[in-house]
Amino acid sequence: MDNQYDMLSPEALGKIDREVAKYPADQKQSAVMAALVIAQDEKGWLPQETIAAVASYLGMAPIAAYEVASFYNMYDLQPVGKYKLTVCTNLPCALSGGVHAADYVKQKLGIDFNETTPDGKFTLKEGECMGACGDAPVMLVNNKRMCSFMLPEEIDKLLAECK
Amino acid sequence: MALIDTINPLLTTGWAKGDAGWSLKDYEARGGYAQLKRVLASKMTPDDVIGEVKKSVLRGRGGAGFPTGLKWSFMPKAAPEKYVVCNTDEGEPGTFKDRDLLRFDPHSVIEGMIIAGYAVGAKLGYNYIHGEIFEIYQRFEAALDEARAAGYLGEKILGSDFSFDLFAHHGWGAYICGEETGLLESIEGKKGQPRYKPPFPANFGLYGKPTTINNTETFAAIPFILGMGGETYLNLGKPNNGGTKLFSVSGHVNRPGNYEVPMGTPFAKLLELAGGMRGGRRLKAVIPGGSSAPVLPAEVIMDCTMDYDSIAKAGSMLGSGAVIVMDETVCMVKALERLSYFYYEESCGQCTPCREGSGWLYRVVHRIEHGQGRAEDLDLLNRVTDNMMGKTICALADAAALPVRSFTKHFKSEFEYHIEHKKCLVDPEVQRAGSGFFRASSVTGAA
Numbered sequence: 016m017d018n019q020y021d022m023l024s025p026e027a028l029g030k031i032d033r034e035v036a037k038y039p040a041d042q043k044q045s046a047v048m049a050a051l052v053i054a055q056d057e058k059g060w061l062p063q064e065t066i067a068a069v070a071s072y073l074g075m076a077p078i079a080a081y082e083v084a085s086f087y088n089m090y091d092l093q094p095v096g097k098y099k100l101t102v103c104t105n106l107p108c109a110l111s112g113g114v115h116a117a118d119y120v121k122q123k124l125g126i127d128f129n130e131t132t133p134d135g136k137f138t139l140k141e142g143e144c145m146g147a148c149g150d151a152p153v154m155l156v157n158n159k160r161m162c163s164f165m166l167p168e169e170i171d172k173l174l175a176e177c178k
Numbered sequence: 179m180a181l182i183d184t185i186n187p188l189l190t191t192g193w194a195k196g197d198a199g200w201s202l203k204d205y206e207a208r209g210g211y212a213q214l215k216r217v218l219a220s221k222m223t224p225d226d227v228i229g230e231v232k233k234s235v236l237r238g239r240g241g242a243g244f245p246t247g248l249k250w251s252f253m254p255k256a257a258p259e260k261y262v263v264c265n266t267d268e269g270e271p272g273t274f275k276d277r278d279l280l281r282f283d284p285h286s287v288i289e290g291m292i293i294a295g296y297a298v299g300a301k302l303g304y305n306y307i308h309g310e311i312f313e314i315y316q317r318f319e320a321a322l323d324e325a326r327a328a329g330y331l332g333e334k335i336l337g338s339d340f341s342f343d344l345f346a347h348h349g350w351g352a353y354i355c356g357e358e359t360g361l362l363e364s365i366e367g368k369k370g371q372p373r374y375k376p377p378f379p380a381n382f383g384l385y386g387k388p389t390t391i392n393n394t395e396t397f398a399a400i401p402f403i404l405g406m407g408g409e410t411y412l413n414l415g416k417p418n419n420g421g422t423k424l425f426s427v428s429g430h431v432n433r434p435g436n437y438e439v440p441m442g443t444p445f446a447k448l449l450e451l452a453g454g455m456r457g458g459r460r461l462k463a464v465i466p467g468g469s470s471a472p473v474l475p476a477e478v479i480m481d482c483t484m485d486y487d488s489i490a491k492a493g494s495m496l497g498s499g500a501v502i503v504m505d506e507t508v509c510m511v512k513a514l515e516r517l518s519y520f521y522y523e524e525s526c527g528q529c530t531p532c533r534e535g536s537g538w539l540y541r542v543v544h545r546i547e548h549g550q551g552r553a554e555d556l557d558l559l560n561r562v563t564d565n566m567m568g569k570t571i572c573a574l575a576d577a578a579a580l581p582v583r584s585f586t587k588h589f590k591s592e593f594e595y596h597i598e599h600k601k602c603l604v605d606p607e608v609q610r611a612g613s614g615f616f617r618a619s620s621v622t623g624a625a
Contacts, residue, residue: 037345039302042385044367048350075367086369086526088351089309105271106469106516107428107502112615114516119615143353143520144271144469145310148428148500149435152615159312166615 022068027057031072043073047083051090052158060091088143089158096131096138098177101155102165104141107148116152116165117141123174136177185451186414188402188422189395190438192283200317202324205285211330213404214289217296218338227297231400233408235420240265240356240393241468241497243486252380253298253388261384262295262303263365263391267349267356269308271469271520272500275424275436276394280307280314283398284321288344290397292330293404295342298390302343305394306361309349318346353524357572358391360526371528372572393498395424415441419485423496427452429503430459430612441485448484448501456614459505463588467497469517470577472584473510494584507612509602510589514581515540515547521578532575535566539582546593549600556586556593 023031031050038045050069055061061084063077070080084090091099102117117139121127124137131138147153150163154173162173192199192208205211217227232247253260264287268276279287291303307315322344325331333341347365354360355370362384364370383389399421403411412420419441425448428434432453439448445464455461461476466484472494474482482488489496504513522540527533539562542555552558563579570576586593595603602609610616 037304037347039385042366045347045365047367048364049348052348052350073367079368082369083367086352087309087349090350104516105520106513107272107500109513109516110429110502110504110508110613111434112613115610115613115615142310143351143523144269144273146268146274146277146308147311148272148274148502149426150274151428151434155310158309161311161313166617 022058022065023054023072024057027053028072031069035073044075044079047073047075047080048087051080051084055090060094094131097136099138099140099155099157101140101142101158103143103145103151103153105144105148107144108151108153111151112166113152116154116170119167119170120154120174123170137174185439185443185447186422187438188414189279189283189286189398189424190436192286193278196282200282200284200321202285202321202328205283209405210285210401211289213401214292214330215336217293217404218336218340224297224299227293227404230404230408231297234399234403234411235408235415235418236396236399236403236411237420237486238393239395239399239423239499241270241495243496246392246396249380249392250294250298250390252378253300253390254381255299257299257388259385259387260298260300261387261389262291262298262300262344263358263362263379263384263389264291264303264305264394264397265356265358265361265391266305266307266394267361268311268394268498269353269356270498270500271517272426272428272465272502273468273498274426274428275499277308277311277314278436279394279398279424280311280318284318285325286398286401287318287394288321288325288330290400291344292335292342293400294390294392294397295344296340298388300390301341303345304365304384305344305346306355306365307346307348309351312348315346315348322346352526353520354526354572354574357574360572361391362389369526371526372574374571416483416485419487423484423499425484425499425501427501427503430456430505430507431503432456439484442483442488445479445482445484449503452503455503455505457505459507459612461503462506462508463504463510465494465500465502465504465581467495468500469502469520470573470580471495471497472580473588474584475588505612507604507608509547509604509609510585510592511543511547511596511602512609514585515543517581518543518578521574525574525578529570529572529575531566531569532578535562535575536578538562539578543582546596549596551593551597551600553597555597556590559586 034046034049067077070077128141152165154162236246237243355364359373360370379389464479518540522536525536566575
């Protein structure tokens with residue numbers, strides 16, 4: 016198992032080291048959330064062996080890292096499309112069209128929540144409050160990019176720019 | 179969403195330039211870090227700082243409204259290792275103030291946390307930032323780099339004997355981590371499941387060490403309180419409800435956004451600042467403090483002032499200051515269904531009454547909304563809430579139950595109509611138009 020970290024690039028390991036440095040020396044496990052995000056960014060999703068590699072790098076049991084990966088919503092334990100769109104349908108967003116925005120995306124892409132388009136380009140997810148209710152309807156692209164005021168024209172524009 | 183309007187701005191003074199005004203030089207130009215310098219140079223004792231915060235009657239801005247100065251005074255003095263933690267896991271539906279604070283004025287939070295560290299004797303702090311606002315997390319990290327380079331963070335700050343460092347930790351999609359002990363578990367690299375209290379974080383917090391944990395807006399207020407004095411700050415608001423407060427106004431208003439007003443401002447004034455009701459429609463109901471606060475009918479909220487005591491007297495909670503405004507196009511059964519789904523999804527699963535009860539609430543509200551409600555369902559909902567409230571480790575069960583109780587109490591006839599007639603009292607076409615999504619005539623909306 017000498018090469019168990021090979022599945023993560025030196026760049027990714029460097030980023031994880033930077034996270035580890037934020038915490039007391041005996042608390043490396045604190046970096047697991049950030050480390051799993053870094054791994055997910057690199058791999059596109061989190062296969063079990065990647066989770067195990069992250070756990071090993073941080074000196075924790077694989078199951079402890081898997082508990083974290085399966086507890087927090089934005090870790091993808093199954094492959095997702097190139098663009099993962101997450102639409103908030105919670106009440107404040109829904110009052111300004113969040114559910115309608117989700118319906119509109121479903122119709123445009125021909126998929127339901129938790130489905131991926133046949134070309135592997137888009138995955139659609141139903142999201143919970145993203146803390147931006149004043150900008151409703153709100154969507155996330157690949158977890159990190161927030162899109163505000165997503166009315167039909169803005170959704171069309173977003174879908175068109177996702178190549 | 180930048181600030182649009184305000185009364186006596188304090189926390190939002192730095193927001194005027196929007197995304198162009200967050201950096202260290204901008205913050206310093208508007209008097210930033212002056213209070214940290216004064217505290218360290220004048221050798222104010224930690225007790226002096228806590229005393230000033232106590233005088234201000236600053237109450238925790240995250241939702242519970244606990245007096246901040248009192249919380250700080252609970253920290254054991256002798257403990258060698260202590261922490262300061264900021265809760266920016268802003269996931270209470272309707273709340274989006276802390277995101278803008280970190281976006282437009284991150285250094286005010288940093289300065290507040292350093293001063294808090296000095297007051298409670300901590301050398302290390304963490305700001306836990308909601309996973310969904312990753313761009314804001316990156317901005318906060320950039321602000322931390324600036325502060326560190328300028329000598330506001332690190333060893334022997336500004337030539338004093340006080341050392342303090344601060345880091346950002348991001349969440350990744352779990353509402354429960356807004357609960358303070360769930361958040362601490364999460365920083366420790368675990369599932370964010372809340373701990374039993376007591377012991378409280380002041381005795382057993384992060385890594386088992388004494389920890390002060392406050393909301394983002396609470397920390398941001400600290401430099402202003404020290405600048406003007408606790409008493410002056412208190413007098414900006416009303417007795418027992420010191421200072422100004424950020425209100426996140428969402429839903430059916432013309433200008434959703436954050437508004438900073440003095441505690442005790444009439445709700446009607448806040449509604450006016452937010453541009454009034456969208457399309458001039460009639461106000462139906464307001465959730466005044468985030469989605470777990472009981473809903474209030476229009477005639478009740480219109481008589482309230484926006485402060486902890488007035489909203490509590492009306493039967494709800496000021497909570498995080500998230501004001502969700504609903505007009506006459508809203509079906510209250512459908513609105514509750516959205517909320518119940520949220521709590522069902524976000525229950526951490528640790529306590530049986532919450533894990534099972536939140537599912538029951540969602541499924542029963544869902545079947546009422548979808549025309550399959552039964553005559554006994556309203557009693558059933560009440561019984562389920564009875565079996566949840568006060569019976570779990572944290573308050574999520576109560577947060578799931580309170581909307582159900584208040585919606586079915588204040589809008590009972592709508593639920594009864596749904597059960598009897600198998601459809602909404604509010605015409606579906608009216609509801610559809612209410613969201614404003616389909617305003618462009620060229621668009622053919624989904625059914």
